[in-house]
Amino acid sequence: MKSRYNWESIFEGIQSGNRVMLGRGLSLIESQKPADREQAFRLIEACNKDKNIQSHRIGITGAPGVGKSSTIEKLGLEAIKEGYRVAVLAVDPSSSITGGSILGDKTRMPELSASQDAFIRPSAAGMSLGGVSLNTRESILLCEAAGYNFILVETVGVGQSETEVYNMTDMFVCLLLPGAGDELQGIKRGIIEMADLLVINKADGDRIQLAKQSRKDYKNAIHYLRPKVSDWKVNVITYSNLHEDSPVLLLKEIEAFFRYISESKYLTQKRSAQAIKWLDQLLIDEIYRLVFQTQLQSEKKIAEIKQSVERGEKSPHQAVQEIISGLSTGLNK
Template sequence: MSSLKKQSGSLHEKAGISPPEITNSAAIHQIQKNRRKQPSAAELINGILDQNRTALSRAITLVESTHPEHAEKANEVIQGCLPHANKSIRIGITGVPGVGKSTFIEAFGKFLTALGKKVAVLAVDPSSSLSHGSILGDKTRMEELVKDENAFIRPSASGDTLGGVARKTRESIILCEAAGFDTIIIETVGVGQSETAVHSMVDFFLLLKISGAGDELQGIKRGIMEMADAIVINKADGDNIKKAQQAKLEFNRALHLFPPKKSNWQPKVTTCSAITNEGISEIWDTISQYFVQTNASGFFQEKRKDQNHFWMMETINEHLKSNFYNQPGIIGQLEQIKKAVQNDEISPFAAARFLLSEYKKQL
């Protein structure tokens, strides 16, 4: 009986020792006060130009905000940074999920920082179509690069933007350039149409592929191959080296099927291993050759001008769309019209014309 009592008594949790009260209420108040304080546009601009990463991060968060009240302040920050931008190399990197984009970017980024470059990585993570959440795990996957003082990694959720490109990536590039980063890397989510949007905001477009996964055949398709300035067969290590070399031959043959690029640049195909760093320096040599050639021909500057025009039109379209859905009259009728369309009481086209006519009345 006594042994039973002893056993049951051992199951009860014993009271521990409470830690001494060392919390400083004044310090807590100061921290909360600083958190509530929102820096002005001028303070953010000055912080960015002073290469303050906290200011840069807060400015990108402001730019990405969908709150209407933040738009004017974000535009002021962008306008203040614009004279100090456009002094970087912008590189877009894409590839299907599993091709090793994050591992490659870390190896490539470390190589660039070792050369004295300042690298900003704008990584776009896919958002769930159900929960609308995003993992934002790029900093975890680039654990070495994230600790590099010459690198800045900013993951952003793709949200509901077509193709999975973060809505304000273009503006984030300007902020990073103003903060002194001379090499901007944009990683797409690799879901298809995001490549088109990224291609419209970068100078050099790099397509990552892997061998032995049917990618050789898929890569021959038009579109993505026509946009690529270089194709890199990743994971060319171990038993996969021969397969990677064979894939390189296949892609080289495929590239000859396409007409010459407007830039007169002949896309290169190479292999690399982000694990062993084999081939990383050759990729940078290819990119450097591209910039020398396109700068000499004037194509580099013309492409930047065309991209600025493209993003002006995109911004107009985005503003009109946002203004339409935020009109009180539209908000009040949208759900009712949607239900009527779903119940086949009105055609989608007639419903759209009705809503647009209601929108015009409120202008």
């Protein structure tokens, strides 16, 4: 079956800054249809050659309710004022029961959505770990090819492995709520270690003093962590969407970080590491695809093996070995 997409016309539209064609391009790379795979591959390769190392790739993480979407909107609007073109890849959690997701980030960023210098793409996280969708890396490339140089990746913030976000962005920003003390012990040390900037959000009203104390506690905590960027001191700031100067300060912190990593060559090293991580993930994805598409391991065969596990006739370990054995046989024919 022939693909309904044409990668060349989509790529031409993306380069011209056509947001509709950018949306079509993202739909193409998200497509699970075999007929679209070749078109998607060619589009990704064209955008990869056109990649922009001057762009800012920023991961925004935080627990549900911390205010990621509202903060991203204010930050995005401030970045546009300073001449950036902003792309937001907002990932919504998928239900483990139905597989569905709300995809409501555009409704939470109405003002930013209306800007001609912004592009917001909600997508479902699916069964992907790390709080990002399977095609987030490719989506970043397409947005950069379209001229967006301030890329914000909003995660689901479910507390799984935020490593995936860290591995595909240049800067990792962690949003936190006021109230450290005992709660500080509940924050995953790994996430704090990965962060390049900590933001105590909702620092307004009767929470101002609590936010200030939280800032002090976090600054004391990160003082004992080894810096992952030589000589860069991770800052902790308080933030409120009710204060006009907060988005200005946040943007300045981000720009200061990018100036530093650009001058220290860390950005180039980071992008190289991102490429290797992308390769590793693509290899895993391709092996997974081969398992389910090889003739020897058809969907019917996989279903039979799963049923034997359900009946207790085989352990999950035995089932996996049988699937892999069949795959190896198919590859060696």
